[in-house]
Amino acid sequence: MKRFLITTADERTWVTDRPVLFLGGWCCVHGRRAAWKELDSEVVPYHWDDRKKYFDDYSYLQRTYEAILGKVAQELNAFHHTGHSLRYWRILLGPWLYNFTHTLFDRWTMTQRAAETYDVEGTIILDFALTDMIAPDFLSVRFDNVPWNHYLFGRAIRYQNAIPWKASPALIESAGESQKTTEKPPGGILRRTVEGLCSAYTGLTTRSDEPMIISSYLPRLEEIKLQMALGQMPKLWAIPSMKNAAQPDLAIRSGLKIQAEGVDVFQRFLSIMIPEQIPTVYLEGYRDLLKAVGDLSWPSRPRVIFTSNLFQFCEVFQAWAAEKTEAGAPLVIGQHGGQIGVGRWVPGEEHQVGISDRYLTWGWQDERAATYPACALTIVNKKPNPCRKDGDLLLVTVPVRLYGFRNNSWPVGPTQSERYLSEQLSFARALPGQVRASLVVRLNLSVDRKMMTFYADRWKEMFPETSIDDSTSSIEGCLRRSRLVVFTYNATGFVEMLARNIPTIFFWNPNFFELRAAAESYFKALKDTDVFHETPEAASVHVAKIWDDVGAWWNDPAVQQARANFCDHYARVANKPIRLLKESLTTVKPMGSV
Numbered sequence: 001m002k003r004f005l006i007t008t009a010d011e012r013t014w015v016t017d018r019p020v021l022f023l024g025g026w027c028c029v030h031g032r033r034a035a036w037k038e039l040d041s042e043v044v045p046y047h048w049d050d051r052k053k054y055f056d057d058y059s060y061l062q063r064t065y066e067a068i069l070g071k072v073a074q075e076l077n078a079f080h081h082t083g084h085s086l087r088y089w090r091i092l093l094g095p096w097l098y099n100f101t102h103t104l105f106d107r108w109t110m111t112q113r114a115a116e117t118y119d120v121e122g123t124i125i126l127d128f129a130l131t132d133m134i135a136p137d138f139l140s141v142r143f144d145n146v147p148w149n150h151y152l153f154g155r156a157i158r159y160q161n162a163i164p165w166k167a168s169p170a171l172i173e174s175a176g177e178s179q180k181t182t183e184k185p186p187g188g189i190l191r192r193t194v195e196g197l198c199s200a201y202t203g204l205t206t207r208s209d210e211p212m213i214i215s216s217y218l219p220r221l222e223e224i225k226l227q228m229a230l231g232q233m234p235k236l237w238a239i240p241s242m243k244n245a246a247q248p249d250l251a252i253r254s255g256l257k258i259q260a261e262g263v264d265v266f267q268r269f270l271s272i273m274i275p276e277q278i279p280t281v282y283l284e285g286y287r288d289l290l291k292a293v294g295d296l297s298w299p300s301r302p303r304v305i306f307t308s309n310l311f312q313f314c315e316v317f318q319a320w321a322a323e324k325t326e327a328g329a330p331l332v333i334g335q336h337g338g339q340i341g342v343g344r345w346v347p348g349e350e351h352q353v354g355i356s357d358r359y360l361t362w363g364w365q366d367e368r369a370a371t372y373p374a375c376a377l378t379i380v381n382k383k384p385n386p387c388r389k390d391g392d393l394l395l396v397t398v399p400v401r402l403y404g405f406r407n408n409s410w411p412v413g414p415t416q417s418e419r420y421l422s423e424q425l426s427f428a429r430a431l432p433g434q435v436r437a438s439l440v441v442r443l444n445l446s447v448d449r450k451m452m453t454f455y456a457d458r459w460k461e462m463f464p465e466t467s468i469d470d471s472t473s474s475i476e477g478c479l480r481r482s483r484l485v486v487f488t489y490n491a492t493g494f495v496e497m498l499a500r501n502i503p504t505i506f507f508w509n510p511n512f513f514e515l516r517a518a519a520e521s522y523f524k525a526l527k528d529t530d531v532f533h534e535t536p537e538a539a540s541v542h543v544a545k546i547w548d549d550v551g552a553w554w555n556d557p558a559v560q561q562a563r564a565n566f567c568d569h570y571a572r573v574a575n576k577p578i579r580l581l582k583e584s585l586t587t588v589k590p591m592g593s594v
Contacts, residue, residue, distance in 0.1 A: 001019055002018075002019070002119045002121040003021035003118055003119065003120060004019070004020045004021065004121055004122055004123065005020075005021050005023060005114055005120045005122070005123035006021065006022050006027050006123070007027070007111070007123060007149075007150055007154070007157075008023075008026075008126075008146055008149065008153070009028075009029050010147070011032070011035065012126065013124040013168070016038075016039060018040075018121075019040040019042075020042075021041070021042050021043075021114060021118055021120060022036070022041055022042070022044065023043075023111070024043065024044060024110060024402070024413065024414050025046070025415065025417070026402040027043075028043070029454065030453075030457060030458065031452075031454055031457070044110060044113055044118070045113075046110075047109050047113055048404060048407075048413055049415050049416065051511060051514070054407060055514075057407060058347070058407040061098075061101055061407055062098075064101055064105075064264075064267055064270070065097060067261065068097070068101065068260075068271065068274070069086065069090060069094065069097060071260075072089065072093070072097065072258060072278075073086050073090075075256055076282065084322070087322070087326075087355065088325070090355055091318050091322040092282065094351055095138055095312035095313070096138040096141065096278075098347055098351060099143075100141075100274070100277065101270060102405065102406050103403075103406070104152060104156075104269070105266060105270075106405070107156055108156045111156040111160060111163070114163065115160060116162075120163045120164075121164065122163070122164040123163055123164070123165050124165070124167075124168050125157065125158070125165050125168070126151075126154070126167075126168055127168060127170055128150075128151055131247070132147075133147070133151045133277070134277060134279070135279045136242075136245030136246065136280050136281055136285065137242070137279050137281040137313075138279060140245075141279070143401070143403060143405035144402070144403055144405075146452075149403055159269050205233050206235070206297060206298065206299055207299065208300045208301050209299060209301045210230075210232045210302065210303065211227070211230050211232065211302060211303050211304045211305075212298055212302040212305045213226065213307075214237045214306075214310060214317070215239065215310045216308050216334060216377065217309060217334050217336065218377050218378075218380055218581075219378075219381070222381055222577070222578065225578050226582065229578050229579070229582045230586070237298070239314060239317070240296060240316035240317060240320075241316060242285065242289065242316065243292075244288070245280060246280040246281070246285030246288060247280065248280055248284060249283075249284050252283065252284060253275045253276060253278075256283075257275070258275060289316065289319050293316060293319050293323065301327070302324055304329065304585050305325075305329055305331050306332045306334070307321075307333060308333060308335065308336050311333055311351075325357075325590065328590050330358065330588045330591075331357050332356060332357060332358045332359075332360060332584070332585055332588055333352050333353075333355070333356045333359055333360070334360045334374070335359070335361050335374075336348070336352065337492050338362075338496070338570070338571070339408075339410070339490050339492075340352075340361075341362065341519070343408060343410070343490060343514065343516065344514035344515055344516045345408055345409055345516075346408045346409065347407065347408055354370075356370045357589065357591050358372050359371050359372060360372055360377070360581070361373055362376040362377070362495070363571065363572035364518070364570055374581065374584055375572040375573060375574035375581075376495065376496065376499050376571040376573065378492065378496060379496050379499050379500055379571075380577045380578075381577065382500060384502055387502075387550055387551050387554065388480070388481065389550075389551070391438075391482045392467075392478075392481050392482045392483065393431075393438045393483070393484055393486065393543065394469075394478050394479070394484070394485045394486065395424070395427070395428070395439060395440065395442065395486045395488065396442045396487050396488065396494075397424050397455070397488045397489070398443070398444065398447075398491070399417075399447050399451045399453040399455055400412075400416060400417035400420045400421075401413075401417065401453075402451060402452060402453060409490070409512075409513055410489075410512065410513065411509075416512055417453060419509070419512075420488075420489075420509070420512065421453075421455055421458060423507075423508075423509060423536045424441075424455075424488055425458070426536040427488075427507070428441075428462075428463055428540075429462075430540035430541070431544060432547075435543060435547050436466070439466050440466075440467045440468075440469055440478065440481075441459055441466055441468050442471055442475065442478060443455055443456055443468060443471065444470070445468070445470035445471065445472075446471075456468055456470075475493075483550050484503050484504070484543065484546075485502060485503065485504045486505055486506065486507070486539065487505075487506035488507060489513065490508060495570060496571065498531075498571055499572075501563070503553075505531055505533065505542060505543065506531070506532055506533070507533035507534065507535065507536055507538070509534070509535075510534050519569075522565060522566045523566075525562040525565060525566070526563070526566055529556070529558050529562045530542045530553070530559075531559060
């Protein structure tokens with residue numbers, strides 16, 4: 001049967017007078033189900049629901065990224081009349097490039113699958129202005145943005161030339177934000193003003209050769225202690241940003257040529273799309289970026305650079321750090337996130353370790369020379385919260401993107417997003433009524449809306465009496481009101497809870513959160529002591545069993561031993577963390593430019 005292809009939730013591209021084919025579940029958002037349920041429709045099966053393919057594609061995409069990075073570096077050096085090393089460009093634009101490579105491949109594969117599997121009679125491609133589809137920097141790239149994703153699908157359809165299409169005029173304002181929207185810096189105006197004044201004063205007291213420590217992931221007081229241990233006055237650096245975003249110049253972009261090797265059709269498509277989509281900060285705005293770097297009052301010859309957060313989303317820091325590493329300064333990055341070291345494949349980890357002279361893990365080490373076992377930075381000298389015997393049951397959950405954007409050991413796409421939510425609801429459904437009455441669901445409401453997952457709405461439809469914490473305030477308040485915390489995904493939160501010895505269980509689908517072999521024995525020990533569960537029902541049964549005396553279970557020697565063993569490798573609590581970090585920063589040697 002012939003079907004008309006719909007690639008987006010933007011209903012200007014829909015038809016209602018014939019059978020339709022939705023390219024993915026991102027077209028069928030929960031809030032508009034009355035519209036799409038009336039249609040004679042099918043949905044293209046999501047290609048990464050095959051997790052073996054997902055992993056195989058990851059390996060392919062990382063090879064593709066490595067090959068194309070060298071080509072991009074060569075072209076940008078020629079365009080900017082520079083001679084920077086591959087490591088320089090890896091530090092500066094690597095985060096955008098590998099994420100874009102993964103994203104584009106996902107969009108490419110879905111349109112290809114629709115053409116090869118179905119009899120598609122046509123589709124509508126909204127004719128957005130290209131300049132509205134180009135972001136100023138990596139932070140501004142909207143991986144969940146409806147117009148941008150529709151644009152990428154349209155570019156793939158045009159290039160593949162297998163599906164008939166017709167263009168339709170479109171105004172960006174009528175479909176959501178463009179890729180030119182820039183995120184505001186965190187905090188309010190007052191906070192940013194205070195940080196700016198502190199940073200200006202800090203610059204007056206800075207020696208040219210002192211260590212540069214910024215956004216270390218340490219609590220602020222501990223960061224100050226580390227700076228003092230390194231023999232410097234405490235510094236409160238503001239996160240730098242560009243004042244103005246450069247506008248895309250399509251004539252310049254048309255002159256860039258990224259050469260793809262071989263006959264790989266996707267890689268040829270990628271080589272065309274990179275000059276088109278590369279954020280302006282790396283191209284038209286590069287001179288302004290260098291000026292912003294030159295205006296910094298940071299050390300000109302830092303003995304060491306240490307950050308845990310600014311290796312991406314902050315091109316001013318990235319350009320500065322890339323420049324200093326070329327001059328011989330060692331770059332130390334602290335582990336960012338609990339999935340690192342545990343997940344079977346994590347491209348962000350590969351990037352962070354790859355650009356580091358030393359990579360401070362939260363306790364683990366592997367064969368890569370840069371990995372260095374340190375401690376869990378976010379909880380240095382944080383006190384554990386006591387269990388509140390009459391407190392809430394806190395369920396910490398997270399929206400799973402409908403659009404795939406980075407291939408790692410995590411649920412991806414609409415089918416797995418739906419499955420992940422259904423497992424959270426199954427957990428609540430299986431709880432005894434008196435326990436469910438104490439349930440608080442912590443969910444980032446703004447992200448839920450932005451991603452169009454509408455988990456909060458689904459929770460309220462299923463369990464209207466359940467309290468939803470929208471994540472606008474710190475989790476610390478929730479912890480003080482809770483007797484037991486339940487985490488549902490592999491990330492920083494559950495690792496921190498275990499390290500702080502806060503009564504915690506966690507559950508997730510092992511088919512979506514794959515573990516690397518080195519971590520499996522530690523998770524098995526947590527599973528054997530009922531800290532970790534692989535099904536929501538098993539987690540609910542255990543919660544009901546211990547609810548009246550959570551402390552007795554949590555303080556059981558076997559539970560505590562399994563927790564301690566896990567933390568020693570993945571969330572180490574050091575007796576003298578500042579001494580450990582000082583040693584790690586003063587003994588690191590630069591790898592040199594590569």
